Amino acid sequence: MHPKITFIGIVVSLIPFFTTAQQAENQNAFPVQITLSNGIIEGDFDIKTNIQSFKGIPFAQPPVGNLRWKAPQPVTNWNGVKQTKKFGPRGIQSNVFGDMGFRSDGLSEDCLYLNVWAPAKTSAEKLPVLVYFYGGGFAAGDGSENRYDGENMAKKGIITLTVNYRLGIWGFFSHPELTKESPYHASGNYGLLDQNAALKWVQANIEKFGGDPKRVTIAGESAGSIAVSAQMASPLSKGLIAGAIGESGGSIFPTLAPVPLAQAEKTGLEFAQKIGANSLKELRSMSTLELYQKSIGTSLGVFKTTIDGYFLTQTLPEIFEAKKQAMIPLLLGWNSEEMTYRALTAGKDLNNEIYIQKVKELYGSKADKVLQLYPIGTPEVTEQSATDLSGDRFIAYSSWKWFDLHRKNSTQAIYRYYYTHPRPEMRDNSLEAGLAGGVIKKNSNAPKTPIPKGAVHSAEIEYAMGNLASNKEYAWTEDDYQVSEIMMNYFANFIKTGNPNGDSLPVWPIAKNEEKPEIMLIDVNSKAVKAENDARYLFLDKEYLQQ
Numbered sequence: 001m002h003p004k005i006t007f008i009g010i011v012v013s014l015i016p017f018f019t020t021a022q023q024a025e026n027q028n029a030f031p032v033q034i035t036l037s038n039g040i041i042e043g044d045f046d047i048k049t050n051i052q053s054f055k056g057i058p059f060a061q062p063p064v065g066n067l068r069w070k071a072p073q074p075v076t077n078w079n080g081v082k083q084t085k086k087f088g089p090r091g092i093q094s095n096v097f098g099d100m101g102f103r104s105d106g107l108s109e110d111c112l113y114l115n116v117w118a119p120a121k122t123s124a125e126k127l128p129v130l131v132y133f134y135g136g137g138f139a140a141g142d143g144s145e146n147r148y149d150g151e152n153m154a155k156k157g158i159i160t161l162t163v164n165y166r167l168g169i170w171g172f173f174s175h176p177e178l179t180k181e182s183p184y185h186a187s188g189n190y191g192l193l194d195q196n197a198a199l200k201w202v203q204a205n206i207e208k209f210g211g212d213p214k215r216v217t218i219a220g221e222s223a224g225s226i227a228v229s230a231q232m233a234s235p236l237s238k239g240l241i242a243g244a245i246g247e248s249g250g251s252i253f254p255t256l257a258p259v260p261l262a263q264a265e266k267t268g269l270e271f272a273q274k275i276g277a278n279s280l281k282e283l284r285s286m287s288t289l290e291l292y293q294k295s296i297g298t299s300l301g302v303f304k305t306t307i308d309g310y311f312l313t314q315t316l317p318e319i320f321e322a323k324k325q326a327m328i329p330l331l332l333g334w335n336s337e338e339m340t341y342r343a344l345t346a347g348k349d350l351n352n353e354i355y356i357q358k359v360k361e362l363y364g365s366k367a368d369k370v371l372q373l374y375p376i377g378t379p380e381v382t383e384q385s386a387t388d389l390s391g392d393r394f395i396a397y398s399s400w401k402w403f404d405l406h407r408k409n410s411t412q413a414i415y416r417y418y419y420t421h422p423r424p425e426m427r428d429n430s431l432e433a434g435l436a437g438g439v440i441k442k443n444s445n446a447p448k449t450p451i452p453k454g455a456v457h458s459a460e461i462e463y464a465m466g467n468l469a470s471n472k473e474y475a476w477t478e479d480d481y482q483v484s485e486i487m488m489n490y491f492a493n494f495i496k497t498g499n500p501n502g503d504s505l506p507v508w509p510i511a512k513n514e515e516k517p518e519i520m521l522i523d524v525n526s527k528a529v530k531a532e533n534d535a536r537y538l539f540l541d542k543e544y545l546q547q
Contacts, residue, residue, distance in 0.1 A: 120210020135222030
């Protein structure tokens with residue numbers, strides 16, 4: 001039996017812990033105004049940081065009513081001054097992940113807003129631009145989360161944006177009637193089209209903030225990284241971007257890969273019939289509450305991205321192998337503990353016998369080969385192997401494949417990292433880390449969560465964006481701030497020049513098209529080494545090609 005793990009199957013047990021944070025007025029700011037293509041906006045200039053911020057800027061019409069399940073429509077012009085001093089609403093979503101702390105103005109289908117942090121002193125500066133897409137399995141997340149806050153990256157001389165996009169059934173629902181009514185004869189992918197609309201907005205407006213529309217780098221983590229890979233592959237977006245950063249994830253099987261449009265339409269039609277909606281008109285007439293209640297349980301991976309012939313014309317491997325992707329520099333990587341071994345053992349404790357049994361169940365006659373690549377040994381060795389296998393199947397393989405495709409099918413500079421720095425202890429010992437980066441209350445009746453030995457999924461975000469201080473759950477140390485400064489400077493350099501090197505940082509070589517390309521280990525003592533684990537991904541590559 002071939003391995004068929006999905007991105008979403010291992011995160012549904014997370015218990016939400018954070019509640020929505022209230023937005024306080026900035027006592028150190030005065031109003032600033034900018035005239036955009038649609039009208040005047042008013043944000044804040046902070047006298048302590050020297051950063052202008054504009055929050056909740058609409059970049060498309062509200063996708064409500066008859067615009068539910070339509071590609072984002074251009075913003076209509078407004079009169080007067082639009083206040084953009086607080087985050088807009090986040091997209092409709094369930095409480096899925098425990099590590100999301102929102103500052104958004106509630107939830108709404110009317111969610112297509114973006115946020116800008118700008119360090120420019122004049123509009124003529126032509127600064128580099130970062131557009132960051134949040135993660136959350138295309139089911140949750142928001143541009144208001146503290147960990148994505150753009151202020152500290154802006155202090156590095158980069159205009160930084162976070163962008164909202166539709167999620168779950170609102171962002172990825174396909175249906176034959178939707179395809180029929182569409183001018184481009186497709187449906188689904190609305191969340192990805194939202195991102196594309198935001199990139200078009202950047203092209204039209206970023207100069208007003210002092211940004212250079214020719215120097216736009218897109219970045220994201222997890223589903224955000226998967227989205228970055230899809231934007232690189234899309235004929236609609238590839239001309240809008242000059243660089244890409246991926247943190248853990250590519251839109252490649254088995255990780256939230258797009259499915260044929262006909263398959264997505266069939267899923268959507270069956271869902272509509274199940275909830276008693278016999279037409280698109282009936283689906284659109286449902287209130288937000290009714291649709292939310294009827295779609296609970298579908299947000300994680302039921303409605304998938306699609307090969308729609310419009311946003312995506314083929315699978316990502318096919319697009320990259322045909323050299324049709326955006327030919328831009330790429331920096332990407334993944335973490336040392338993307339998933340706990342419990343994803344492999346279905347929550348059971350681990351020993352050699354259980355591990356061998358699971359490998360045989362998954363790989364049959366190829367189990368011996370898997371056990372060579374992920375060997376048994378002492379309890380520590382076996383646990384590490386099971387952890388590596390879980391993480392590779394979850395998201396590391398798809399990241400590697402994206403890297404490998406661009407490396408072999410472009411002449412652009414490519415930089416790969418392996419992030420290994422574990423988070424410190426939590427301040428509150430009644431909490432513990434959950435799956436996929438979540439934070440949950442300890443449950444005395446549940447099996448004790450294994451202590452992470454490496455960097456868990458999503459752990460690097462606060463480090464890369466310079467936002468450790470805003471996460472109060474962890475007892476950050478000098479080492480953590482050192483790692484954050486290293487990673488943030490690598491990212492900032494890449495956004496500015498397409499090359500992460502500089503600032504007396506350890507030299508990060510380009511990953512050449514060779515058997516063991518160099519990879520940057522990011523930790524307290526960051527260093528470049530020859531890749532030693534690619535045999536694992538080459539094996540998985542052959543397995544997944546047979547799916």
